[in-house]
Amino acid sequence: MDISEYLPMFLAEGREHLQELNLSVVRIEEQPDDPETVDEIFRIAHSLKGMSATMGFAGMAALTHEMEDVFELLRQRKGGLGRDAVTVLLRCLDALSEAVDAIESDGREQIVPEPLIAELRGLIRDRTPDQSADRTGDPADAAAPPADAAEDRRVVRIDVQLADDVQMPAVRAYMVLSAVSEKGELISSAPTQENVEAFAGREIHIWLASEESEESLSALAGSVPDVAGVQAAVERPEQAEAVDAAAPGSGASTNHKSKGASSVRVDAERLDQLMHYMGELVLHRTQVEGLVAQADVPGLSQAMQNLTRTSHALQQMVMQVRMIPVEAVFLRFPRLVRDLSTTLDKQVDLQLVGKETELDRTVVDALGDPLVHLVRNSLDHGLEPAAERIAAGKPAAGTLEISARHAGGNVIISVRDDGRGIDPARVARKAAERGLISADQVETIDAKAAAELLFHPGFSTADVTSDISGRGVGMDAVRTTVRELGGEVLLHSELGRGTTAQVRLPLTLAIMAAMLVEVEGRPFAVPIDRIERTVRLSDHAVRSVAGARMLVMGDGVLPIVDGGARLCRVPTPDADHGVIVRAADARLVISVTRLVGQRELVTRPLPSEVTEGAALSGGAVLADGQIALIVDCDALGEGARPPAPALAA
Numbered sequence: 001m002d003i004s005e006y007l008p009m010f011l012a013e014g015r016e017h018l019q020e021l022n023l024s025v026v027r028i029e030e031q032p033d034d035p036e037t038v039d040e041i042f043r044i045a046h047s048l049k050g051m052s053a054t055m056g057f058a059g060m061a062a063l064t065h066e067m068e069d070v071f072e073l074l075r076q077r078k079g080g081l082g083r084d085a086v087t088v089l090l091r092c093l094d095a096l097s098e099a100v101d102a103i104e105s106d107g108r109e110q111i112v113p114e115p116l117i118a119e120l121r122g123l124i125r126d127r128t129p130d131q132s133a134d135r136t137g138d139p140a141d142a143a144a145p146p147a148d149a150a151e152d153r154r155v156v157r158i159d160v161q162l163a164d165d166v167q168m169p170a171v172r173a174y175m176v177l178s179a180v181s182e183k184g185e186l187i188s189s190a191p192t193q194e195n196v197e198a199f200a201g202r203e204i205h206i207w208l209a210s211e212e213s214e215e216s217l218s219a220l221a222g223s224v225p226d227v228a229g230v231q232a233a234v235e236r237p238e239q240a241e242a243v244d245a246a247a248p249g250s251g252a253s254t255n256h257k258s259k260g261a262s263s264v265r266v267d268a269e270r271l272d273q274l275m276h277y278m279g280e281l282v283l284h285r286t287q288v289e290g291l292v293a294q295a296d297v298p299g300l301s302q303a304m305q306n307l308t309r310t311s312h313a314l315q316q317m318v319m320q321v322r323m324i325p326v327e328a329v330f331l332r333f334p335r336l337v338r339d340l341s342t343t344l345d346k347q348v349d350l351q352l353v354g355k356e357t358e359l360d361r362t363v364v365d366a367l368g369d370p371l372v373h374l375v376r377n378s379l380d381h382g383l384e385p386a387a388e389r390i391a392a393g394k395p396a397a398g399t400l401e402i403s404a405r406h407a408g409g410n411v412i413i414s415v416r417d418d419g420r421g422i423d424p425a426r427v428a429r430k431a432a433e434r435g436l437i438s439a440d441q442v443e444t445i446d447a448k449a450a451a452e453l454l455f456h457p458g459f460s461t462a463d464v465t466s467d468i469s470g471r472g473v474g475m476d477a478v479r480t481t482v483r484e485l486g487g488e489v490l491l492h493s494e495l496g497r498g499t500t501a502q503v504r505l506p507l508t509l510a511i512m513a514a515m516l517v518e519v520e521g522r523p524f525a526v527p528i529d530r531i532e533r534t535v536r537l538s539d540h541a542v543r544s545v546a547g548a549r550m551l552v553m554g555d556g557v558l559p560i561v562d563g564g565a566r567l568c569r570v571p572t573p574d575a576d577h578g579v580i581v582r583a584a585d586a587r588l589v590i591s592v593t594r595l596v597g598q599r600e601l602v603t604r605p606l607p608s609e610v611t612e613g614a615a616l617s618g619g620a621v622l623a624d625g626q627i628a629l630i631v632d633c634d635a636l637g638e639g640a641r642p643p644a645p646a647l648a649a
Contacts, residue, residue, distance in 0.1 A: 006055065006167075006168045006171055007055070007103070007107075008267070009167060009168060010051055010055050010103075011100060011103065011104050013047075013051065013225060014048065014051065014052075014096075014100045015097075015100060017044050017047060017048040017051075018048070018093055018096055018097050018100065019331050019332065020040070020044050020331075021041065021044050021045065021048070021093055022090065022093055022331075022332075022334075022335040023331050023334055023335070024037050024040050024041045024044065025041065025086060025089050025090060025093070026086075026090075026334040026335050026338050027334070028041065028074065028080055028081070028086075029080065029081065029083070029086045029338075032074070032080020032081070033080070038071075038074045038075060041071050041074070042068070042071055043223040045064055045067060045068050045071060046068070046179055046220075046223065047175065047223065047224060047225060048060075048064050048096075049061050049064040049065055049068065049178075050174065050175035050178045050179060050224070051171065051175065052064060053174075053178065054170075054171045054174045054175065055171075057099070057103065057109045059099065059109050059111040059112070059113045060096055060099050060109055060111060060113075062113050062117065063092055063095065063096065063111070063113040063116060063117060064096070066113075066116075066117045066120045066121065067089060067092055067120060069120065069121075069124050070085060070088075070089060070120050070123055070124060073085075073123070073124065084123075085123050088116070088119050088120060088123065089120075090335065090338075090339075091116065092116050092120070095111055095113070095116060096111070098110075098111070099111040153209045154209065154210065154211060154234060155187065155207055155208065155209050155234065155235045156184075156207075156208050156209075156210055156212070156214060156217055156232055156233070156234055156235070157205070157206070157207055157208075157232065157233055157234075157235050158180060158204075158205075158206040158207075158208060158217055158218070158221055158230065158231070158232045159203070159204070159205055159206075159230070159231045159232075160176050160203070160204040160205075160206070160221050160227055160229075160230050161202060161203055161227070161228050161229040161230070162201075162202045162203070162204070162226055162227060162228060163202075163226045163227070163228040164202065164228075166202070166226040167226075168226070169199055169200055169201060169202065170196060170197055170198070170199045170200070172224055172225065172226050172227065173191055173196050173199045173204050174196050175224045175225075176204055176206070176221050176224050176227065177189060177193055177196065177204075177206065179220050179221060179223070179224060180206055180208055180210075180217055180220060180221055181208070183208070183210050183212045183216070183217060183220065184208045184209050184210025184211070184212060185208065185209040185210070186206070186207075186208055187207040187208065187209055188206075188207045189204070189205060189206045189207065190204070190205045191204070206221075207235070214232040214233060214234065215232075217232045218230045218231070218232045266321075268361065271321065271322055271361065274318055274321070275318060275322060278314070278315055278318045278511070279511060279602035280602070281311055281314075281315075282311070282315060282511060282600055282602055283602055283621060283623070285307065285308060285311050286599070286600070286622075286623040287623040288304065288307075289304060289308070289623070290623045290624070292304045315511065319360075319508055319511070322360050322361050322362075322508065323358040323359065323360060323361070323507075323508075324358060324359070324361050324364055325355060325356050325357065325358055325359075326354070326355065326357050326358070326359050326364060326367070326404045326411070326413065327355035327356065328364055329364055329367050329368050329371060330352050330355050330402060330404075332368065332372075333350065333352065333371075333375060333402060334350060334352075336372065336375060336376075337350045337375065337379065337400065340375075340376065340379045340380070341379065344379060344380065344385075345385065346379065346383055346384075346385055346386065346398065347386050347396050347397035347398065348379065348383060348397060348398055348399075348400055349397045349398065349399050349400070350400050350401075350402075351399065351400070351401040351402070351403075352401075352402055352403075353401060353402070353403035353404070354403050354404035354405050355404070357404035357405060357406060357411060358507075359404075359411050359505065359507060360506075360507060360508035362508075363411075363485055363505055363506070363507075363508070366481060366484075366485055367413070367485075367503075367505070369477070369481065370477070370478040370481045370482055370489070370503065371402070371413065371415065371503075373474040373475070373477060373478045374415040374478060374501045374503075375400070375402070375415060376474070377474055377475070377501075378400055378415055378417040378419065378499065378501075379400065379417075381419075382398075382417040382419030382420065382421075382498065382499050383398035383400065383417050383418075383419040383420075384398065384419055384420050388420075392496070394418070398417060398418060398419055399416075399417065399418045400415070400416070400417050401414070401415075401416045401417075402414070402415050402416075403416070406507075407504070410487075410504050410505060410506055410507065410529060411504075411505050411506075411507060412502060412503070412504050412505075413502075413503045413505070414500055414501065414502045414503070415500070415501045415503075416498065416499070416500040416501075417498050417499055417500075418497065418498040419498050419499065420495070420496060420498075421493045421494050421495040421496055421497055421498055421499055422447065422450055422451060422454070422491070422493035422495065422499055423450075423495055424445050424446055424447050424449070424450035424495075425442075425445075427445065427450040427453055427454065428441070428442040428443075428445035428450065428453075429442060430459070431445070431453050431456075431459065434458075434459065436453065436456055436459065437453075447493060447494070447495070450493075451490075451491035451492070451493060452491075454475045454491065455475045455476055455478075455479050455491075456476065457476045458476070459475075459476075475491075478501075478503075482503055482505065483617075483632075483634070483635075485505055485506070486505070486506045486617050486618070486632075487503060487504050487505035487506060488503075488504050488634040489501060489502065489503045489504075490502045490504075506527075506529075511600060511601070511602055511603070512525075512527055512528075512600070512601055512603055512630075513527075513528040513529075513598065513599075513600055513601075514526060514527055514528055514598070514599055514600075514601050514620075514628075514630065515528060515531055515534075515579065515595070515596075515597070515598055515599075516596035516597055516598070516599045516622075516628060517563075517577070517579065517590075517592040517593075517594065517595055517596060518592065518593045518594040518596060519563040519564050519567050519568055519572065519575070519592050519593055520564050520568045520570050520572060520593060521593070522567075522568060522629075523596070523622060523626055523627075523628040523629075524563070524567055524592070524628060524629050524630075524631055525599070525601055525620060525628045525629070525630045525631065526579055526581060526590065526630075526631045526633070527630070527631075527633070528598065530581045530582050530583075530633045531579060531580070531581055532580040532581065532582065532587070533580050534577065534578065534579050534580070534595055535551075535577075535578045535580060535589070536576055536577060536578070537551065537560070537575070537576050537577070537578050537589075537591065538576050540552060540553060542560070543557070545557075548560075549562075551578065551589050556587070558580065558587050558588055558589050559586075559588050559589070560578065560588070560589045560591055561588055561589065561590050561591065561636050562575075562591055563575060563590045563591050563592045563593075564591075564593075566615055566636060567614075567615065567616075567629070567631065572591065572593065575591040575592055575593050576591075577591070577592050577593065577594060577595050578590065578591050578592070579592060579595075581633045581636075582633065583633050583634050583636060583637020586637050588633075588636065588637055590631070590636065599622075601620035601622075601628065601630075602620055602621070603618045603619070603620050603630060604618060604619050604620065604621075605618055605619075606618055606619050606629075614632075614635075615631060615632045615633075615635035615636045616629050616630060616631065616632055616635075617630050617631070617632040617635075618630040
């Protein structure tokens with residue numbers, strides 16, 4: 001059987017299975033008597049073993065098989081597995097993950113399972129014949145049943161219906177046969193084990209001599225991916241005798257009620273192409289809208305409205321298809337926190353909030369590394385050891401909360417700990433030692449300025465570097481990545497109470513609603529979700545404070561950013577229109593020459609040489625062919641803040 005066409009799906013499902021196993025193993029360590037998690041571990045491990053064996057990756061299959069023996073202990077013991085056993089299992093999962101990466105790289109699993117298998121076997125006590133029979137259905141010391149005992153055997157017929165859109169029917173059939181055959185003696189099947197490689201159908205029929213219940217066998221077969229429905233029933237002895245003649249070569253079928261597939265796996269590149277063409281459609285629709293406005297054709301305006309309504313609905317649907325829960329990122333943190341807390345000898349209570357919050361797939365893919373940096377910093381620098389916490393009147397176990405929520409057109413992800421917080425004096429001393437500020441500025445650094453210093457490239461408060469933190473690349477890398485995604489990251493800390501890192505990201509990077517403005521005759525786009533309102537500057541009082549122009553409003557005094565000077569490098573003090581926007585942690589007014597109106601724009605990234613040092617986050621092609629540059633409100637806000645302590649030369 002040519003398995004090359006199945007490799008992408010194997011890699012995708014293999015990574016999903018390994019991530020789920022990591023999460024389940026960590027969960028079972030915390031809640032050893034959770035039967036649902038135990039059943040989930042067996043289901044996932046069995047699927048991974050079957051897939052690996054079918055694809056010819058013997059090392060992965062052998063290691064996963066031995067891991068199943070350890071998982072069996074979960075059903076035999078109260079109190080679950082010891083920490084050492086969990087650690088060995090997690091190392092096995094790391095080896096399997098590395099094998100999947102190697103397969104993707106050069107097609108070979110590159111795994112040496114024997115040392116890990118030896119460790120796994122050291123965790124398992126010798127089985128009795130009864131225990132072996134329970135696991136394999138075929139104990140080595142069991143005698144073969146006499147020929148005349150066939151009619152006394154309990155035969156279960158299992159009918160399996162694969163989903164209509166199954167992409168690997170032969171692989172799924174092998175996995176079903178492999179799963180159920182471990183629970184009894186496989187009398188016959190269609191397809192047979194010998195011709196399963198050529199199977200391309202949707203129905204699988206199995207006759208199994210087994211004492212397992214029909215419900216248990218149905219659940220086992222149903223745990224295989226792409227199985228849409230399973231029926232199992234005990235057959236009468238005379239039916240069992242006729243099995244050998246009826247089943248192997250026939251395409252015997254029964255009536256099934258297939259529940260159908262509830263989801264379809266789509267290659268990420270196809271989603272990217274779909275979004276690209278959707279963007280082109282939005283652009284062309286905008287061009288047609290401009291032509292319709294100039295034409296006087298009866299019925300054309302109504303037809304354009306219908307087209308706009310339908311294409312907008314299609315656009316929303318395409319956007320939803322690309323949205324996935326941030327749980328895809330959150331799932332890695334229970335394992336990460338367990339490993340780091342063990343290394344650092346700290347007690348940590350991890351809380352994941354808002355896992356169902358959805359975000360564009362592209363953003364989710366890029367979000368993992370920045371969040372890992374924040375979590376590692378919280379565990380290493382933020383949370384104290386148990387003894388120190390108790391001395392400070394805190395619980396021995398520190399709390400680390402990772403949460404996600406929607407806020408308008410953005411998603412806000414927070415990493416909060418109840419640790420020691422940021423000490424402005426210590427940060428200031430470290431900054432002075434590294435020449436980032438002068439010695440006489442140390443006393444002027446407050447909590448906000450200290451938090452900003454932590455984002456400076458190369459800055460770290462760690463006295464000793466390690467593989468956890470202290471190399472001065474963490475927070476700078478976080479801010480760089482988040483800003484590349486069109487977002488911002490802020491730090492808020494209270495000494496002795498803890499620190500919160502807040503990451504604000506756009507829901508999607510592809511299509512955005514924006515206010516189109518002109519500055520010195522050039523088009524610029526301001527994201528709608530950042531705009532509070534527009535004003536005429538001449539209708540309000542404008543004051544000069546320390547050389548900076550300020551707009552006096554009823555709800556506050558806002559700094560005015562000269563759009564011409566910041567965006568075109570041509571000062572335009574006479575610009576009378578203002579756009580009030582929210583920056584990262586402030587409100588400000590951008591002065592512009594003219595307000596054009598709201599538009600839906602297909603965004604494109606800009607070359608680094610264009611965006612470097614500029615308050616721009618991307619570009620978009622307009623209906624008339626011009627390119628509108630997208631304003632980065634957060635970068636503008638930095639220029640509008642009160643002067644911060646100057647860095648030492």
